[in-house]
Amino acid sequence: MQFVEPFLLWGALAVAIPVAIHFWHQKQGKLLPWAATQWLLEKQNQQSRGLRLDNIALLIVRCLLLILLVVLLAQPVLNGFQQPPAIQKVHLVQPSKTVADNYRFELTEARKKGEKVVWADDQLNEIDDKLYTFQPSNRFSPLQLQTAINRLDSKNVELHLYLVNSRKLADVPAISVPAKFNLHTVVDSSGQLLPYLVVRNDRKLFVNRTGKLVSVPTLDPTLKFHSAPTHSGPIVVLLSYQKAQEQQTVKAALAALTDVYALDFSVDEKPVPNRSYDWILTDKIPSRLSSQSLYTVSGVEQLDGQGNVTFTNESLTPQTSDLAATGQLPEWLGLQWVKHSSFGLTNAPLSPKDLQSLFVPTNKPTAEQHAGIQNALLVLFVGLLAVERWLALTKNA
Template sequence: MQFLQPILLWGLLGISIPFLIHLWRGKKGTLLSWAAMHWLPTQESSVANGIRLENILVLILRILMLVLLVFLLSQLFLPKLNEAAEARIIHLVQPSNQVTEEYRFEIQQALEKGEEVFWADDVLSPIESMEELNSTQKKLSLQGSLDQVPSEATELNLYLSNSKNAFGAAFFLSKIKPKLHLGSSELGKSQPQSLALDGGKVLQANKQGLLDSLPKGQDMTSSMSLGKEQFGYFLAEGNSSERVVIQAAFEAINEVYGFEFVEKEQVEKAKLVFDSELPAESRGDKLYFISGNHSFSEQANLLTYSDRLDFEASEQVQTGRLPELILEEFLAFSGIEQQDVKLSYAQVERRFLVQSDKSQSKKANLNLLLLGLFLGCFAAERYFANQQGI
């Protein structure tokens, strides 16, 4: 048994009020006059006082009414009643033979229990038998499948690979906090990609996934060029401390990698846009960094951060990771394929933003019962009180 508003239980102290009233009335007594009273001797005339048995019944009813009213306002909740009525477990499976093979037993158990199992695709395709796990025609659409999860779901299980390239740089919005089941399969190996800059400089990702100068004479297996127009950025008017930090981050990137980012006075000429407000109309050819904003966007080129990008508020700035963050998002937006690495459970978990916590959205499930008892006690109390004239 739980109370969703336990602070209102202090109202139970009011039980003493009807009890004290009954004691006071019993102590005071009541003068009853009748026609032949003056014929009685004075010594036989007395005041009847004390609490009669009938009064005790009214007292109990009034105390019970007050207890029921406090319980009703405190929102009495029984978890077992909700579990029996609302339990709905959803399983979303990434369309991958490696993931399905690794979690075949868990998926089979879910199907045998009658729980709902779906592919994590854009149409939330159901999986009704183990034979359907061999299908490779589905395409992963994690946010699309999360959007279609029923709001009545009480538990959400996700079966995913822990590949950084599979997740990309996106964050995902979920109705409830998911339970993650991450695969441990080998990551795919891709050909190293080279990045050619104006001036003849060529960079390539090394074994650690960091950009490094390509040795002279080495062949470029896969090359991509970035012109000067790709390195323009725009800083909206606002917090001056953010401006200093962001400019320092670009200077650090230039010092290490030689990327010469240039500030633009007009947002139309910039490739990277830093602002604290969501754009009225976002353009697909720009990468937006929105700071100090609690909104969530599903657009891959619109990144939102709840904290301002300054030293006082941002952990990224305090730890010196802001240049790395900007460069990583810029390269991913520009189409530079990064070396695939495994993500930890904590890293993947941070990618999911929860719309609402089911534990905080409980509704009292005994309100009707308590209200019925309260009305019954009230009717009985009025009946006996009128009978006794109190």
């Protein structure tokens, strides 16, 4: 027998509760007025040895009720009498020329072995000898991928999934896949121009193939970039906080960004007339907004505003902000600037860690397996509950 939620079985320890209540209830004596008490004086003075268990049947039924309830919540699956089915290898391929070109050899070999090779489309069309006999879909999305996976018999399948590694996959919280699962991804940089920044010492800041932000002397020659940087030269910043501690904390976070990514900041702590700022960090809602500037406003409840305004309800000090206390403030501020700089992160690939957390293997039982044992245990639970009520009323316990 297997359980869908085996950790709930720890709840069986609660069986100690009715046992403890039973012993405690027995110790509570009941005074009964009786005129012949004097004749029982000798019997009353005798010591009672050991513990007497009264209403043992009722105690056993109550313990069984608790154990049965825990088993029901753990959702058992009875599959010991079934022969394990044959596992079929299925190769599910995103309808993409890049994927077909990159994994042509693997897919051809799989077809020669008689394994199932299909496109991840609505009909799960099989791939023939000509890998290009398909209509590439610009509408391919994580939801369409999940629908294709759900059409497979997840318990009898070893799934090999072939995809373009794109941040668009993370549009959903998770993608459920069979327990036996292998992921094959490729980064599609064809026809995709990536943005970059020129930072201190003429270093280039961009998102690399693994989805990480890097600052290196030269651009990656295997990727295609825009002909000109999104931004070059110092980033003109205005810090305008009422609290000196918050001002110093944010200033130190910007210095950390300079150390790690060589971002060059020109910081003013008081506004300079007729000077335009690339980034304004403040704890006050600005009366006038510039579409060219990024605003990071702290200590303010989340408001609906323009895309270049970020709100946080925390004051950015170690005492009031988890970001500052845990040292994550520089990374968070850097992310705000990267988004504002139109870095095109939606087209950047996911890191291996992000991919691993996105695809969640599941081994759900069939509806017949799950419903059969659940219904039988539910009937047994109701029957035991009726027996417990009958014993409790008849024995006044």
